[in-house]
Amino acid sequence: MNIIVCMKQVIDLEQIRIKPNTREPVIEGLPLLFGDFEKCALEEAVRIKEKHGGKVTALAVGSPKLKDTIKEALAIGADEAIILTEPIFQDSDAMGSAKILAKAIEKIGEYDLILLGDSSADEYSGEIPPRLAELLDLPQVGFVREIEFLADSDQMPETKKLRVVRDLEDALEVIEVDMPAVIGVTSELNTPRLAPLSAILKASRKPLHEWGPDEIGVALDEVEANASVVEVLSNLAPVHDRKGNIYKDAEEGVEEVVKALQKEGVLA
Amino acid sequence: MSGILIYSELEDTALGLLTKGRELATELDKPLSVALLGNGAGDQAEIYFAHGATRAYVGDDPALAHFQASTYAAALTQIIAQAEADIILIGSTRRGRELAPRLAQKLSAGCVTDAISLSLQGKRLVIERRALGGNTVSAKVITSPKQVISVMPKLYDAEPGTSDIGEVIPVSLELDKPTTTVIERRPKERGVVKLEEAEILVCVGRGLASRDDLSMIQTLADTLGAMVGCTRPISHEYHWLTEDQMIGLSGVEVSPRLYFAIGISGQIQHTVSIMGAKVIVAINSDTNSPIFNIADYGIVGDLYQVVPKLIEQLQAEFEG
Numbered sequence A: 001m002n003i004i005v006c007m008k009q010v011i012d013l014e015q016i017r018i019k020p021n022t023r024e025p026v027i028e029g030l031p032l033l034f035g036d037f038e039k040c041a042l043e044e045a046v047r048i049k050e051k052h053g054g055k056v057t058a059l060a061v062g063s064p065k066l067k068d069t070i071k072e073a074l075a076i077g078a079d080e081a082i083i084l085t086e087p088i089f090q091d092s093d094a095m096g097s098a099k100i101l102a103k104a105i106e107k108i109g110e111y112d113l114i115l116l117g118d119s120s121a122d123e124y125s126g127e128i129p130p131r132l133a134e135l136l137d138l139p140q141v142g143f144v145r146e147i148e149f150l151a152d153s154d155q156m157p158e159t160k161k162l163r164v165v166r167d168l169e170d171a172l173e174v175i176e177v178d179m180p181a182v183i184g185v186t187s188e189l190n191t192p193r194l195a196p197l198s199a200i201l202k203a204s205r206k207p208l209h210e211w212g213p214d215e216i217g218v219a220l221d222e223v224e225a226n227a228s229v230v231e232v233l234s235n236l237a238p239v240h241d242r243k244g245n246i247y248k249d250a251e252e253g254v255e256e257v258v259k260a261l262q263k264e265g266v267l268a
Numbered sequence B: 001m002s003g004i005l006i007y008s009e010l011e012d013t014a015l016g017l018l019t020k021g022r023e024l025a026t027e028l029d030k031p032l033s034v035a036l037l038g039n040g041a042g043d044q045a046e047i048y049f050a051h052g053a054t055r056a057y058v059g060d061d062p063a064l065a066h067f068q069a070s071t072y073a074a075a076l077t078q079i080i081a082q083a084e085a086d087i088i089l090i091g092s093t094r095r096g097r098e099l100a101p102r103l104a105q106k107l108s109a110g111c112v113t114d115a116i117s118l119s120l121q122g123k124r125l126v127i128e129r130r131a132l133g134g135n136t137v138s139a140k141v142i143t144s145p146k147q148v149i150s151v152m153p154k155l156y157d158a159e160p161g162t163s164d165i166g167e168v169i170p171v172s173l174e175l176d177k178p179t180t181t182v183i184e185r186r187p188k189e190r191g192v193v194k195l196e197e198a199e200i201l202v203c204v205g206r207g208l209a210s211r212d213d214l215s216m217i218q219t220l221a222d223t224l225g226a227m228v229g230c231t232r233p234i235s236h237e238y239h240w241l242t243e244d245q246m247i248g249l250s251g252v253e254v255s256p257r258l259y260f261a262i263g264i265s266g267q268i269q270h271t272v273s274i275m276g277a278k279v280i281v282a283i284n285s286d287t288n289s290p291i292f293n294i295a296d297y298g299i300v301g302d303l304y305q306v307v308p309k310l311i312e313q314l315q316a317e318f319e320g
Helices: A036-052 A066-076 A087-091 A094-108 A128-136 A197-203 A250-264 B011-028 B041-050 B069-083 B094-106 B211-224 B232-237 B290-294 B303-319
Strands: A002-007 A009-011 A032-034 A055-061 A080-084 A113-117 A140-150 A161-167 A171-178 A181-185 A208-210 A230-236 A245-247 B004-007 B032-037 B055-059 B087-091 B110-115 B117-121 B124-131 B136-142 B147-151 B167-170 B180-187 B200-204 B227-230 B258-262 B279-284 B297-300
Touching: A002 A036, A002 A066, A002 A094, A032 A036, A032 A066, A036 A055, A036 A066, A036 A113, A036 A140, A036 A181, A055 A066, A055 A094, A066 A080, A066 A197, A066 A208, A080 A094, A087 A094, A094 A128, A094 B094, A094 B110, A113 A128, A128 A140, A128 A181, A128 B069, A128 B094, A140 A171, A140 B069, A140 B094, A161 A181, A171 A181, A230 B110, A245 A250, A250 B279, A250 B297, A250 B303, B004 B011, B004 B069, B011 B032, B011 B041, B011 B087, B011 B117, B032 B041, B032 B069, B041 B055, B041 B167, B055 B069, B069 B094, B087 B094, B094 B110, B094 B147, B110 B124, B110 B136, B124 B147, B136 B147, B200 B211, B211 B227, B211 B258, B211 B303, B227 B232, B279 B290, B279 B303, B290 B297
Parallel strands: A002 A055, A002 A113, A055 A080, A080 A208, A113 A181, A140 A181, A245 B297, B004 B032, B004 B087, B032 B055, B055 B167, B087 B147, B110 B147, B200 B227, B200 B258, B258 B279, B279 B297
Antiparallel strands: A009 A032, A140 A161, A161 A171, A171 B180, A230 B136, B117 B124, B124 B136
């Protein structure tokens, strides 16, 4: 069973600061890491491989810092990693990014399953799994919290199938899906392991490939900023009328807050 | 030709989108239509007409019996071609979030999911959504000929329009056999906890170190006469509280008069659902937590020191 796990490095969202005068976010220089959903996707891929055999390939588009970030994926258990760090790729919108991933997956060639986070931690748009599935003409299931590989499907042995549990608002749906498939996962799926030190050391010896536009056969005008179909007019911290009285001394804070809540008449 | 097409599997959401759609349709001078998919979906067309749709495109095909994103996207693509729609608004339920980008890809169109506002700048449709983990709101414009937007399900209330006349248009669809099968559907049990109705809420997050410490949170809640809620990790990963106690995008949306966020960093998936609270109090050890950006009152400190002090102070206040 060959599994491709698509991963996105995101800035540490808890470290974002907002410029008070312009309401702009300050994101330069913040650490990059993988979100919870993609770590769960990778963990699941490694577990399936451990049980059924096969190979796990981690695939990511992003800044050159991926060379470091991706080592975590190799340490956790990916056999191989492919990173796409061409600067022009990074100006892509969701449609462009999905196209880049699809081209890279076509180059990888053999696969039974594509796993990825249902949505990324930063944008949470959820666009990549459905767009990727459409480009590759594969079935897709999102919000998946359980995956079972039906290795011995007695009805149609020639068709590999997965049984997954999709988490909907009012119900859990148990779904059987033909493979290959694109599965978007959430963090209920598993608890990702922490890579032991020995695995971290070994990670740098695993194959790590960097592919550019020529290697994956994508024309630059298909994916660069000019090809973007969504224009961002602004991206600012929202204005709200919250009071923002923050106390850094706990003792004083508790006293003042209780007083203020009593005064506002919201306590009883 | 152009037009606005609405789709949601939830009637209320579709009617809310039609209500907003009427305004856009008038300003942009485009016809407003609704797509009704699935078994017997066309039977209820009148209510959509009463909310502003002038045409209801009905796709009643066995392949639509259960939701599969690719099949529903294929059905909508065929309806969009017939309706000549260029703005497609979809309810951003879990299904809608899977459907909208797949449809957009079929149409080679730009997409914005989870819209929190739609407005017109001249003839341009400006869409706002939350970004950067909830730290920001980004305003976007889709520049492709067709635009697919999934809109937060409860954003617009349904209000009937002035006319209830419309045309039902059955569409004969050509759909592939589904590649997924629903084997079982397990309805989620709704417990007795109804956080939507809480006046005061104490909500706890990842900052809580162990399950046993919930008793301290419960004591605070009892002192305040509050209900206890939590963020996703507490209910869905650690299972310390039940899933219907989870406040957030995929859980409950609340609007109490007083809301305590304890050990909660303030990621979008949570904060989006508490903005209706009158007063927000945050307790967190990290000064930079985004929760402080949306708090009326904040105390920077270890919750294990702050919460007991708070209980003590409140008890003194209530006795005094």
